Amino acid sequence: MTSAGNLATYNFAYLDEQTKRMIRRAILKAIAIPGYQVPFASREMPMPYGWGTGGVQVTASILGPDDTLKVIDQGADDTTNAVSIRAFFQKVANVKVTTKTGEATVIQTRHRIPEEPLTEGQVLVYQVPIPEPLRFLEPRETETRKMHALEEYGLMHVKLYEDIARNGHIATTYAYPVKVGERYVMDPSPIPKFDNPKMHRSQALQLFGAGREKRIYAIPPHTEVVSLDFEDYPFEIQKFEKPCALCGAENVYLDEVVLDDKGGRMFVCSDTDHCEDRRNAGHVGELGVAQTEAAE
Amino acid sequence: MNSQPLLKVSDLSKFYGGRIGCTKVSFDLWPGEVLAIVGESGSGKTTLLNCVSTRLTADVGSVEYRMRDGQFRNLATMAEAERRFLMRTDWGFVHQNPADGLRMTVSAGANVGERLMAIGDRHYGQIRETAGDWLSRVEIGLDRIDDQPRAFSGGMRQRLQIARNLVTAPRLVFMDEPTGGLDVSVQARLLDLIRGLVQDLGLAAIVVTHDLAVARLLSHRMMVMKDGQVIEHGLTDRVLDDPREPYTQLLVSSILQV
Amino acid sequence: MPTPLVVSEVAKTFTMHLRGGTRLPVIANVNFAATAGQCSVLGGPSGAGKSSILKMVFGNYSVDTGQILVKHRDQVIDLARAEPRQILEVRRETIGYVSQFLRVVPRISALDIVAEPLAQEGVEMEDARARAADLLSRLNLPEELWALPPATFSGGEQQRVNIARGFITSHSILLLDEPTASLDAQNRDVVIEMIEEKKRAGTALLGIFHDEDVRTRIADHVIDVSKFSARELAA
Numbered sequence: 001m002t003s004a005g006n007l008a009t010y011n012f013a014y015l016d017e018q019t020k021r022m023i024r025r026a027i028l029k030a031i032a033i034p035g036y037q038v039p040f041a042s043r044e045m046p047m048p049y050g051w052g053t054g055g056v057q058v059t060a061s062i063l064g065p066d067d068t069l070k071v072i073d074q075g076a077d078d079t080t081n082a083v084s085i086r087a088f089f090q091k092v093a094n095v096k097v098t099t100k101t102g103e104a105t106v107i108q109t110r111h112r113i114p115e116e117p118l119t120e121g122q123v124l125v126y127q128v129p130i131p132e133p134l135r136f137l138e139p140r141e142t143e144t145r146k147m148h149a150l151e152e153y154g155l156m157h158v159k160l161y162e163d164i165a166r167n168g169h170i171a172t173t174y175a176y177p178v179k180v181g182e183r184y185v186m187d188p189s190p191i192p193k194f195d196n197p198k199m200h201r202s203q204a205l206q207l208f209g210a211g212r213e214k215r216i217y218a219i220p221p222h223t224e225v226v227s228l229d230f231e232d233y234p235f236e237i238q239k240f241e242k243p244c245a246l247c248g249a250e251n252v253y254l255d256e257v258v259l260d261d262k263g264g265r266m267f268v269c270s271d272t273d274h275c276e277d278r279r280n281a282g283h284v285g286e287l288g289v290a291q292t293e294a295a296e
Numbered sequence: 297m298n299s300q301p302l303l304k305v306s307d308l309s310k311f312y313g314g315r316i317g318c319t320k321v322s323f324d325l326w327p328g329e330v331l332a333i334v335g336e337s338g339s340g341k342t343t344l345l346n347c348v349s350t351r352l353t354a355d356v357g358s359v360e361y362r363m364r365d366g367q368f369r370n371l372a373t374m375a376e377a378e379r380r381f382l383m384r385t386d387w388g389f390v391h392q393n394p395a396d397g398l399r400m401t402v403s404a405g406a407n408v409g410e411r412l413m414a415i416g417d418r419h420y421g422q423i424r425e426t427a428g429d430w431l432s433r434v435e436i437g438l439d440r441i442d443d444q445p446r447a448f449s450g451g452m453r454q455r456l457q458i459a460r461n462l463v464t465a466p467r468l469v470f471m472d473e474p475t476g477g478l479d480v481s482v483q484a485r486l487l488d489l490i491r492g493l494v495q496d497l498g499l500a501a502i503v504v505t506h507d508l509a510v511a512r513l514l515s516h517r518m519m520v521m522k523d524g525q526v527i528e529h530g531l532t533d534r535v536l537d538d539p540r541e542p543y544t545q546l547l548v549s550s551i552l553q554v
Numbered sequence: 555m556p557t558p559l560v561v562s563e564v565a566k567t568f569t570m571h572l573r574g575g576t577r578l579p580v581i582a583n584v585n586f587a588a589t590a591g592q593c594s595v596l597g598g599p600s601g602a603g604k605s606s607i608l609k610m611v612f613g614n615y616s617v618d619t620g621q622i623l624v625k626h627r628d629q630v631i632d633l634a635r636a637e638p639r640q641i642l643e644v645r646r647e648t649i650g651y652v653s654q655f656l657r658v659v660p661r662i663s664a665l666d667i668v669a670e671p672l673a674q675e676g677v678e679m680e681d682a683r684a685r686a687a688d689l690l691s692r693l694n695l696p697e698e699l700w701a702l703p704p705a706t707f708s709g710g711e712q713q714r715v716n717i718a719r720g721f722i723t724s725h726s727i728l729l730l731d732e733p734t735a736s737l738d739a740q741n742r743d744v745v746i747e748m749i750e751e752k753k754r755a756g757t758a759l760l761g762i763f764h765d766e767d768v769r770t771r772i773a774d775h776v777i778d779v780s781k782f783s784a785r786e787l788a789a
Contacts, residue, residue: 137399137401137402146376150376150377150380151377152380152414153414154410154411154413154414154415155410155413155414157413157418158399158402158406158409158410158413161405161406161409161413161420161423161424162402162403162406164420165403165405165406165424165441165442166403166442229418230418230419230420231418231419231420232419232420232421233420326639329639484660484661485660485661487660488659488660488661488662491659513659516638516639516642517638517639530616530638531613531614531638531641531642533614534613534614534615534616534638537609537614537615538568538609538614538615538616540569540616541571542571542572545570545571545572546571546572549572
């Protein structure tokens with residue numbers, strides 16, 4: 001009989017060391033071949049597929065006791081997915097957590113890249129639902145792998161062609177395909193195309209994990225990342241008519257928030273940490289209140 | 297006259313286990329020449345077509361192709377990347393069932409433009425213009441450029457498939473029963489279209505068909521296959537008007553007269 | 555006189571495999587030459603093998619033994635042994651053929667059918683069409699028919715399209731298989747006139763004419779095919 005304190009506990013960061021080793025090998029290979037999808041033996045995690053199991057396994061494998069973790073979902077630190085993954089790693093790895101982009105060493109993200117430019121030494125881990133950018137038009141995995149191997153990417157432009165033919169412009173706004181290191185075409189996960197330029201020559205290491213599809217890929221720091229386009233329909237990011245309603249920030253990605261049932265709405269920063277920082281620094285948007293007043 | 301063939305097929309054989317697919321087939325194909333391969337179902341003509349076009353790997357024999365630089369290359373030993381590039385630029389393949397050769401869920405324009413994008417064209421306006429030109433060459437109205445082939449009739453789909461193949465100005469086109477499964481009137485229109493395009497573009501083509509009328513109309517030369525072997529081979533009108541082998545005589549005498 | 559076509563010791567037997575392999579000898583030891591600027595006529599009763607000889611010279615029937623020597627470009631080619639693509643080249647440039655019946659291609663206009671051989675020689679399509687129009691009007695084919703595919707034409711109309719197609723080029727050898735059979739007297743005279751013009755231009759003509767009157771008007775010499783008959787030889 002053992003006492004309760006001696007009950008088997010989780011290994012550091014939940015995964016056993018052999019599994020982490022396997023995943024780290026896949027990560028190393030992914031870094032060596034930027035944009036290439038490396039297959040790995042994805043494990044069952046204590047959460048359903050679609051909740052970021054790929055990203056969680058990557059994070060678990062690279063996390064050390066000294067790391068500081070930030071988790072965002074659609075740019076926010078306080079949404080269900082972000083909160084539960086953050087709580088998960090606090091529990092199984094007991095690492096420091098933060099909401100501050102600048103303080104984090106590892107940032108796990110779903111569907112956004114933080115507004116604050118990432119710096120050397122930081123790692124951004126993306127949760128990826130569908131890693132294969134060619135699947136839309138070519139469902140056969142054997143064929144898409146061959147197309148990657150032989151660099152046959154005409155099909156990617158067929159998708160963009162269809163977009164323009166149907167809508168008059170490239171209507172793809174998220175998961176916008178990119179070419180990495182002048183070689184592999186890659187799906188950047190469903191981030192808005194607004195964030196695509198942030199991947200280009202980023203100082204941080206970017207890792208992508210797809211749990212259900214069992215693939216890991218990577219963009220090493222300072223790598224060329226080019227969004228695909230046509231000469232006469234060049235790549236463009238979304239533009240917003242107004243600045244953030246709360247902090248007045250321009251040139252950031254905004255979310256629409258419905259205020260009432262009479263059509264009232266406002267546009268606010270999707271990156272909650274960035275917005276908060278700005279408000280703390282005294283920036284006030286059209287509908288915002290100065291932090292000092294709010295405190296009263 | 298071109299002094300070199302475009303394609304040299306030597307001693308080609310393909311077996312399916314103990315069964316013969318095709319055996320000991322040799323021929324040369326010259327630029328601008330249309331060769332018909334005829335025979336009934338199971339005679340090995342489609343196997344031969346697939347072996348020559350490298351869609352199947354032959355067990356014995358070789359297929360050599362004269363590249364644009366004038367050099368002959370053995371297709372079996374060519375790197376896959378180069379072979380696939382060849383197949384989508386210098387070659388065409390027209391399938392009997394258009395759904396096998398088209399992307400049914402993308403527009404007609406993109407179906408034609410795909411090969412251009414695959415070789416690096418990156419100007420939407422120019423790609424669309426070229427696609428439009430080709431649609432009108434195969435008698436598909438410009439107002440259908442954004443429609444998906446799912447909405448097209450069988451004859452239109454087949455014409456679209458032809459445009460998709462010819463947009464990169466290939467030198468060699470393979471056709472597997474290109475008019476099979478179409479109404480007679482639609483067939484006639486398609487045959488006439490193919491005949492005109494082959495002549496205008498100086499294409500070399502290998503056409504597999506069981507229909508001797510198609511062979512007569514399209515081809516210069518024909519090969520008759522039976523049980524995986526070529527049993528008679530010669531000028532198309534010679535083979536049809538003066539057949540020598542018993543099987544060829546049977547085939548020719550079996551044509552229904554209208 | 556140059557002889558652009560020499561037929562030497564040619565024999566032909568049909569084997570009817572569907573009739574238990576019956577061998578049907580048609581002709582043997584065929585020897586004749588066609589002279590430039592003259593019209594040679596194959597004579598003899600029907601079934602003697604006149605048409606078969608014409609078809610062998612055109613490469614349409616195979617030849618069992620013997621030689622068919624044709625002066626093509628600057629060389630002499632034996633059509634009995636030539637490769638298919640050589641025969642096609644000879645047809646494109648050297649030997650023209652007016653068959654008894656027109657092989658109709660769906661959807662192609664009468665004018666284009668006539669212009670095609672000239673276009674294949676490298677003449678601009680517009681010029682070839684103009685030449686075709688000249689010939690068709692000379693043969694009295696109503697102009698409203700020119701743009702139509704000849705499938706629905708009468709026998710005489712189809713034949714005139716066929717004649718125009720054969721006469722449009724300036725091939726050095728022209729084969730004629732009953733070109734006047736279904737024509738009225740007026741058009742027959744036009745064809746005879748056209749044959750005379752070909753002769754003056756130095757073309758070697760070889761033909762079959764059942765019409766006694768036509769034959770006597772155009773034939774420079776008659777080749778009696780019955781003397782080549784393999785059946786009598788066998789008997």
